[in-house]
Amino acid sequence: MKILVVDLNNFSRYPTLPVGLIVAVLRHAGIGVQVLSPLARGVPGYPRLTRAKPWDGLLDRMKYWSAVTPSRRVRALRRRAADALRPVDPSSREVIVGYARELLESRPDAVLVSAYTMHERTCDELAALCAATDVPLLIGGPYFSAREIVERWTTKPGVTAVYGGEPEAVLPALVADLVARRDLSRYAGVSVPGRVVAPAPPLHELDALPFADYTDFPWHRYPNRIVPIMTARGCEWARCRFCADVRTAAGRSFRSRSLDDVLHEIRHQRALHDASLFVFLDLKLNSDVALWRGLVDRLPDVAPGIRWTASVHVDARDENGLSRSDLMRAAQAGLTRITTGLESASEPLRKRMAKGTSLERTAAYLRDATEAGISVRLTTILGYPGEEPADVDTTARFLADHAPWIERVMLNRYTLMLDSDDDRRFRTDPLPSVPIRPGAVDPLTAIVEHENPTLATAAHRAAAYRLMAAVHAINRRPLLPKAQDFEGVM
Ligand code: SF4
DSSP states (O other): OEEEEEEOSOOSSSOOHHHHHHHHHHHHTTOEEEEEOGGGGTOOOOOOOOOOOTTHHHHHHHHHHHHHOSOHHHHHHHHHHHHHTSSSOHHHHHHHHHHHHHHHTTOOSEEEEEOOGGGHHHHHHHHHHHHHHTOOEEEEOTTTTSHHHHHHHHTSTTOOEEEOSOOTTTHHHHHHHHHTTOOOTTSTTEEBTTBOOOOOOOOOOGGGSOOOOOTTSOGGGSSSOEEEEOSEESOSSOOOTTOOGGGSTTTSSOEEOOHHHHHHHHHHHHHHHTOOEEEEOOSOTTSSHHHHHHHHHHHHHHSTTOEEEEEEOOBOSSOOSOSHHHHHHHHHTTEEEEEEEEEOSOHHHHHHHTOOBOHHHHHHHHHHHHHTTOEEEEEEEESOTTOOHHHHHHHHHHHHHTGGGOSEEEEEEOOEETTSHHHHHHHHSOOTTSOOEEEEEETTTTEEEEEOGGGGSHHHHHHHHHHHHHHHHHHTSOOOGGGGGGTTOO
């Protein structure tokens, strides 16, 4: 049996972990696999935050203005421009579909596509190809846990089934039934035309999985050799109201691997790919403090000389694993870049977001991490429902005051994500004090359109520009030399 696995996630800095796992699981079951990675044909991945150019400050202001202006015409033009700049533009789509057509000539028994909702048009064309060549097609990806999305995708001509959940445990059997065109309804999480089901329950036996197989990825196209790795799925906190990551296929509920299994994989991937750079893709690497500390303690022996980057949550637990001495030890174990969500420096706003952090602790963390020699990145949200100009100014001041201890800030305009806690709350129980109006769901982004009239006021816009200026001043600086291998990785 031979399966074509199409990786539309196509990140241009390192291989896609869920696809590497799918490949490993299939190969372990004796199933032949071929991987279509668009990057192999030069299709670029989605760009991430890098050092700001002098003119980016002005560009960011213009982009922001065009997003919040009351002028419908400007907003429509902006949407059209954004559409043209989506990660898979028509010329990239043509390359991907042409590549798939070539690979289908070798007659795979089935095609598996790993996609985000934004890849819908590409998937439409791949599905048409599969229909024309009579090859069954199974689609999955992080956002196929939302009913609206699954309903839409199962009706596409050429799509045999859509999988919601983490497929690894059942994948070989599911693929065998897919190829034999048997009824797939015995599998939890498999939706077929006319029968949409809830996602499969979260997968718990993570140590039972083989290590991800990245051998098919176009390593020569990556600027350096970074291996993705994950110690756990989900987030121990899982309460931030804006967060959709904890609703995705792998993000629902927190489960971790054993420390030995993780270290064993690091040793294996390092030797196989001759790599000394790792990116931990955990939503919150300090979720399980014992595992995090164990990792930091044992990495210097297991993988001396590696450098790595990770996301953490500076949460309010007595022991969150991010004390000054924890960070010093982590730096000695190779932690080079770290990112965390500030989201806002306004206490009432963070409370409304259920962020679960304190400003004092975040400020101490910024100083401690920087003094340990770690490059620090923050994310912030602009335009959270209920945000006032004073809240924005509080964040701008915090960033300016702590600029010596921050190397990058990712400023995200608030998006109401489908299925997030905010989405559920605003749809069913809108707060009278929060003047937002949720609208339709954009099926290409899984974003619920919403209008927030506060953002169009001159006072809020002026505060937003002050915040952008503070962010721009930080993002203009170069990263620490040792962190530059990870520039644009997060
Ligand atoms: S800490 Fe991060 S991953 Fe966890 S719920 Fe909050 S935003 Fe989501």
